Amino acid sequence: MGFGLAALTKLAGTKTLDRVGLRKPVENLVSAATRNGFRAAGAANRTFKAAQRLGRPARLEPAPDTGLFDLTPGEEQEMIAETVREFAAEQLRPAAAEADAKLAPPDGLLGRAAELGVTLVGIPEELGGVGTERSVVTNVLVAEALAHGDLGLAVAVLAPSAVSTALVQWGDEEQQATYLPAFVGENVPAAALALQERAALYDPFRPTTRARRTPKGYRLDGVKSLVPRAADAELFVVSADLEGRGPALFLVESSTEGVSVEAEPAMGLRGAATGKLHLENVALPASALLGGGSTEVFTELVRLSRLGWAAMACGTGKAVLDYVIPYANERQAFGEPISHRQAVAFQIADIGIELEGMRLVTLRAAARAEQGKPFAREVALARKLATDKGMQIGSAGVQLLGGHGYTKEHPVERWYRDLRAIGVMEGVLLP
Numbered sequence: 001m002g003f004g005l006a007a008l009t010k011l012a013g014t015k016t017l018d019r020v021g022l023r024k025p026v027e028n029l030v031s032a033a034t035r036n037g038f039r040a041a042g043a044a045n046r047t048f049k050a051a052q053r054l055g056r057p058a059r060l061e062p063a064p065d066t067g068l069f070d071l072t073p074g075e076e077q078e079m080i081a082e083t084v085r086e087f088a089a090e091q092l093r094p095a096a097a098e099a100d101a102k103l104a105p106p107d108g109l110l111g112r113a114a115e116l117g118v119t120l121v122g123i124p125e126e127l128g129g130v131g132t133e134r135s136v137v138t139n140v141l142v143a144e145a146l147a148h149g150d151l152g153l154a155v156a157v158l159a160p161s162a163v164s165t166a167l168v169q170w171g172d173e174e175q176q177a178t179y180l181p182a183f184v185g186e187n188v189p190a191a192a193l194a195l196q197e198r199a200a201l202y203d204p205f206r207p208t209t210r211a212r213r214t215p216k217g218y219r220l221d222g223v224k225s226l227v228p229r230a231a232d233a234e235l236f237v238v239s240a241d242l243e244g245r246g247p248a249l250f251l252v253e254s255s256t257e258g259v260s261v262e263a264e265p266a267m268g269l270r271g272a273a274t275g276k277l278h279l280e281n282v283a284l285p286a287s288a289l290l291g292g293g294s295t296e297v298f299t300e301l302v303r304l305s306r307l308g309w310a311a312m313a314c315g316t317g318k319a320v321l322d323y324v325i326p327y328a329n330e331r332q333a334f335g336e337p338i339s340h341r342q343a344v345a346f347q348i349a350d351i352g353i354e355l356e357g358m359r360l361v362t363l364r365a366a367a368r369a370e371q372g373k374p375f376a377r378e379v380a381l382a383r384k385l386a387t388d389k390g391m392q393i394g395s396a397g398v399q400l401l402g403g404h405g406y407t408k409e410h411p412v413e414r415w416y417r418d419l420r421a422i423g424v425m426e427g428v429l430l431p
Contacts, residue, residue, distance in 0.1 A: 050177040058124040062372035071363040081141040088149025096150035099271030113157040119183040122165045128184035136370035139431035140311040147315025151418040152271030159228040162430035163191035170291035190232040194224040195239045195427030204426040211240035217286040220279045230261045230275030248293040258282035268417035306383045308429030310362040313386035320397035354389040387423035394419035
């Protein structure tokens with residue numbers, strides 16, 4: 001099980017570890033994370049080169065199948081999630097309004113977020129990470145906890161880990177040796193998984209971005225939309241139709257000729273600094289193809305991405321619920337709290353009910369993915385619930401605050417805008 005650096009540091013000083021017999025394992029992970037946690041590199045002009053030669057790709061083993069249907073997070077997972085929730089409450093929530101207004105994360109915030117070591121969780125130990133097995137459930141809990149602070153900033157924080165996870169899952173030994181060392185250092189590169197395109201009824205399995213073969217590799221042409229931190233990103237995983245054969249994934253460095261970025265502010269997720277990625281006759285080597293162009297790989301990536309967005313919906317939906325309950329209890333109308341009105345109380349109860357359903361289906365899909373079981377049905381259910389009920393929860397949050405819900409004095413209007421992204425976004429996240 002992988003741990004974030006902040007979680008490890010905090011856990012190492014607690015008496016709980018001795019009580020549950022986890023002292024030694026956690027100390028080992030702290031040591032490993034610290035040993036591999038510092039690497040000098042330039043943020044803007046990084047050169048990706050193989051730091052070691054791998055005989056074979058490093059993969060994380062599926063989690064063991066216990067044979068029990070139990071979605072209760074383990075004690076270690078609860079401790080990790082609690083640490084991330086504290087970080088989100090202390091760092092993301094207070095910075096969210098400024099990030100939304102300025103269309104960018106505040107200075108220094110992403111550096112502090114990198115100290116959580118989110119990318120370390122999904123990288124095997126032999127490549128400098130702390131992962132020993134697939135930890136989809138833990139990653140879903142982390143995404144949920146970050147989104148409770150702010151969804152837009154959570155996307156900015158988690159975008160690089162989507163690229164590192166894709167490299168671990170489907171990268172070959174050369175790709176892993178070239179790119180993954182950068183993701184276990186102190187200066188984690190900004191990176192993004194770019195699937196989204198600006199088209200009506202967009203289908204990720206039918207990208208309009210085209211890739212054609214050349215004697216030396218491939219050439220890409222197209223435009224990707226709503227790419228998080230596009231202006232800062234140094235590495236992209238881009239989807240493209242490979243000569244009519246279907247969607248495939250390509251590794252594209254931002255320094256490649258023909259790659260350009262344009263700002264693209266949206267209704268929500270404004271703190272993620274979204275932009276357009278233009279690919280104009282971009283020449284890539286044959287080694288840029290990720291996962292061998294396999295349709296199965298692409299399908300699994302899309303499903304995992306949708307699982308990540310469902311987790312985000314759960315986190316932001318919980319933020320709405322946690323905000324409207326005290327508001328309704330404190331807001332007075334006609335001489336009593338508005339929570340005494342059945343219409344208000346029932347609407348808040350509906351938010352809680354829908355959240356429970358969303359969360360259980362999301363955790364079940366994550367548990368099956370973690371164990372290497374088929375999870376297509378569960379992801380489809382999670383996405384449907386997150387899309388429909390997420391927007392419903394966001395709208396209810398605004399409605400419950402009345403006129404106040406329409407102002408920027410309260411965060412519910414921002415959460416409503418962010419939650420509308422759940423049903424339209426593809427890619428970006430990868431638990």
